[in-house]
Amino acid sequence: MPVRVLVLSADFGAGHQAAAQAIAAACRSLSADCDAVVVQCHSPLLGLIRRAYLWQIRHTPDLYRRLYRLPPARPLRWLVIRVLGRPVRRALDAHTPDVVVGTHPFPAGAALHLLKRRGRRAVPVAMALTDFAPHGFWIWPGVARYFAASPEAARELIRRGADPAAVRSTGIPVRPALAEASRAPSEGVRRVLVIGGGLGLGPIADAVAALLRLPHPDLRVTVICGRNESLLARIRRHHGGDPRLCALGFTVDVPGHMRTADLLVTKPGGITCAEALALGLPMLLLDPLPGPEEENAAYLAGTGAARIVGAGHVAEAAEELLFRHPEQLEAMAAAALRAGSPRSALTIAAEVLALAGAAR
Template structure:
């Protein structure tokens, strides 16, 4: 009988959906009889929350930071359940899963509560998508928490998670990254870190290309035009800057209008080839989104982090800087940092690349999938349709 895995995501940026797809792919690769279904939970109120979140971080980031740091109260949890009870209940009734995975805490938390009220023994796994956990990830009855590091595991326990149910896996990045890394290590010309980890060997030779990838996630968020200007302020002709604007067409048009005359610049919109561009880069300049930065760590790509968004991105930036794989570079400091790493002191860039490789966990999605499949096989599916009643 096929093992059915329901993976619940939410539309708060592209990282949660990318993580869900990575876990689904890993489940299918580990078990030929696994049916992994990804469902982005949607409701009118959840869409309103998402728009309010984007408005807050743009216009009143200080207030959002304070709200993010508040303890998660019972009324807030109840609100999440009310907002998502119908779409989550529909997904569970339709898919009748053996196990549920959440790459966003809202739908997964609603699933935990609805299943408990219905007395259904379907395990729920929280697959965290940031390096530091928020209190909303912790719900009574979660079967497993999959997190980024021992520090994140300790934080989950401090917030109320059962220590026996917390495991360190890393953040779920695309499973094929591990094979790409193995291939690059078998290529004699690739060097220790990949196709373009060559600057330490070349020193500061002025004619060797320095490849920089600049991106702001799927929505093209952050001070991307300012970062383009700061990077193109470098005088060296050897600079090669690729900017990925995601689905932000206005951003793409603005960058092309303002900087399109510089032959060192390539501007792209949405692309499925992010990993290929990342592998080709000597340096990634980005906002510190969890999944993007986890992919960079896995590939051994050092990072300069733009102004972190309040809350989770600030915590991600703190973790990444502590690993030695990243620096935060704001405003004019971006020009100086890029000049140092790419041209003046490539040995420091090489040290950051090595730190990234040490912190990276390219097998994270497979580790999560193995745990999910083990839980699924122990889960007993009751005959008939799943009956879940909404909260009163």
């Protein structure tokens, strides 16, 4: 009978789903006798929470920053269970897993609650964190494993109350193929990759416009706008005549574009930046949003792999690294490789399969 692995994600940004797919793929690659399934949990109330989050970070960022830093109270945890209880219950009933992994704390927390209430055989639940600094919502009683982004994040989890015996420093899960990949920048040109995440958030259009004002014919700018079709149309309308620009919508091959880039300009989302670290790609981090982006940016800048810049200064920073002081770019690339975890999903998968085997 195959080992059944259920990986739960939430409809709260593309990164959580990408991490879930990476773990499932790694589990299947390590065991031919593994049935690894990814379920993205949906709920009308979750959609409302998501829209409220987007409204807050755009219109009341200081308020959101203060709310984010508060420890999650018990009523908020009960709200999570209420919001996602039904879709998580359906997933548990449909797949009868030997182990559950969450790449978002909401469905994983709901799964913990439901599994305890059922009184069935114990099914371990693991949390694979998708940001470089852990939020308190990741910490639930009874978690079998926490997979943290770094040793610093592991220590912070323990400080916040996680069981030290359950915490592992693995890196954020990235696609298993990155374990064998390396960058191969194009010769004769300097290529900047600009990414706004799956939602295309942030001052992406301003950053692209600033980069294209640089007077370097050997500069190439590729921008990935995600599912933000209006952003893509705007960039093509204003800059489509510039042969140095390649403007794209949503793509699953972000690592392929990273492999040929010299520099990444991005919002500091956990998955995008973890993939960049795995490939040794230096980063300029644009105007971090309150909450996890600010914490991600602080960690990444501390590694030496990234610099935090505003959209108004991105061209100056890119020109310095690409054309004036390329030795600084090389130092950042080396720092990224040191901080990266290209085998993270495989390391997590090995632990997950061991948990499943112990629970059977």
